[in-house]
Amino acid sequence: MSSTGTAPTPEAAPAAGAHGVHDEISPLRTVLVHRPGRELERLTPDTREELLFDEVLWRDRAEAQHDEFTRLLGDQGVEVLQLRDLLVDIVRDAGLREHLLARALDPAVLGDIAVQDLRGGLADLEAEALADVLIGGITVGELRSLGAEPRSIALQRVGEEHLVLDPLPNHLFTRDTSVWIGDVVSVGAMRRSARRRESLHLEMVYRHHPRFAGPGGPRRLLGRDGAGAASVEGGDVMMLSPRTVAIGMSERTSAVGVERLAAALLADDAVDRVIAIALPHRRAMMHLDTVTTVVDEESMLRFGPLPALETFEIERLGDRLVSRARPADEMDAVLARGLGVPSLRVLTPPLDAYAAAREQWDDGCNVLALAPGRVIAYERAAATNDYLRARGVEVLEFAGDELGRGRGGPRCMSCPVARG
Template sequence: VCAIEGCTYKLQLEMVEMDANVLAMTFISGSLENDSMIFAPIPNLIFTRDVGITINNHILLNKPAKKARNRETLLMRYIFFNHEIFKEYRDKVLEIPDPIQHFLRPGEEDDHRTTLEGGDVMMVSPNHVLIGCSERTSAYGANEAIKLLFENNVVEKVTVVKIPNKRDFMHIDTVFTQVKRNVWTLLSSISKYQPLNPLEPINFLIASDNKETTEIIQFNKRFPEVPKSFESIEALLDDISQNDLKSIEPTKFIYSGNGTFPYDAREQWTDSCNLLALKEGVVLGYDRNDKTIEAFKNNGFAIVKVKDLINDLESGKVNADTITDTLILMPSAELSRARGGFHCMSLPILRDEL
């Protein structure tokens, strides 16, 4: 930590003598007990999924794109390799290397950087993982992750979803997440094929921007040299629901902002698509996304505020085991403005199989 933060050697010696709990607080807060700041705090640590993710019985350590998150990665690596909880999994921790091209001009070129953040890694079935190429995850990062997952027999399929490289989207879990076996929530503008409007002269005056399109390529461990493509995210998610999860019901899509402009993009920015499934069909979301909430109602979901749900659970009026098809709403305050959806702020260790 002292090396990556550029601390003095004298300060390093002082920190070596610290109590373990105090040292941990210092690493996270960036401040000593007397409140003097020695390096920046790491508030992004609340987005735990970005620095590590469990895939079956393996742990994939990620490589964040921003230098500000290097300390988080180092701390997470230390936890996974040293904490008693993960003792039996130390030989199953996967670390993403840099490609050999990176060493030609290290630090000068970003083209060959291997970056991968957990918001771009989505486990959709025991043998299938989605990896997003986005503003934060590079193609080289996805490439190295695919090789690691196949070489270690972690999964059979990896599908790469290349979304537009822009801050609005950041990770794939900001534009779609799973609600239940046959239900997904997503942003319509990146999901459907958008044909050119022939009545708009601008479409003939400027070249189309490939960065604004979504590409989907699926790799299979048995024959990785023959990847499969999907024409849209809906086609991919329907394939997952029907073939991976064996759904016997039609696949449903609940669109951000109820698919209506400008609410679709506006509510996506405040994490309408970034939901966390506590169990099949029971998801956490923010109460500010009114049109998306309306879309959930239209699709037969109950809507409940978290405060009311807690009261009902404590009084025995509701049983957690019997709750189905429910969107649980929480206030977001400043979290949603920092791309802080529920999916981002979680790090599942064990998952129930659907």
């Protein structure tokens, strides 16, 4: 791999078999995931909140369940790309390693002397070990074990277990940090600081990995730099049809972020319409895909207690963006237009308020479509899965009780790279 590799030019035409995602349900061909690892061992009762987790996960069980997930995908003919493997390929190249470290080790966050300390310790690491540090973090004691004596004043009064570089346990949820919108990739401008280094890893992969070079790669990469208040996370983005994308305005995706992404997509002619959906700002509904997902050409699975929501249709007329507010009682009609169907079939299991809340917290709505009418779900969402089957949807299950403690289901843990 050359250290001078660049992102594909915006003019590059998609080739046969090229990557791209033009809807939510066409046969899934390639998906990007991250198998959890050492970063989960950094989750403790003291660090979990800062790292955006509600609970402390058991690494061995989480790894085993993730392996079951990827085996299930493979059995269905889906090519599975592992993020760590792609990152290892990137840091094998000396020039790209230097470029990545220069951006990942931010003196404004870590301190200038701490960055020197880290560079000294990481300089001679093999690619696999460096990728593990970038994802799993590193402590003062581990830095010393690499032969680097920390000299940063920020590290003089802390213990050996103090993290010099924080771990990235949320890499598990590859849906959030990048999303394919047709043949364009939007790299997430993440709302919380605990996740912002994740986006850098994805940007480096899409810009420089041979897998995404040339005409088979993204036609354009929409970056995270200079985002300001404009946060957009992939769990809020749904390709309803090839020319319409829905984006939730949620706890994690801001209205400014929706406008910025809409402006870029419409100016690029990647889509004709962006539908913004005004979600409640709650932890249990942090992204659009925690309360609804598309399961076939005309159907969306939906959390029952979710009220009708106001929507905004954004289009481009000449050189201006135009938004039209739609009242909450028109939400289903707006979504049906986005899907390109006469009416929307809403699938909501008939559960009481307590059971519905528990099922939604257990990621019952967060299914991953493999093809129209065929989805992957956690087995613990039993009532939802049975309801879907009774309505003609094929549901493939796997055990996810440990993975789900991280507040994310099969859709959250997968970034489709190619459908169709």
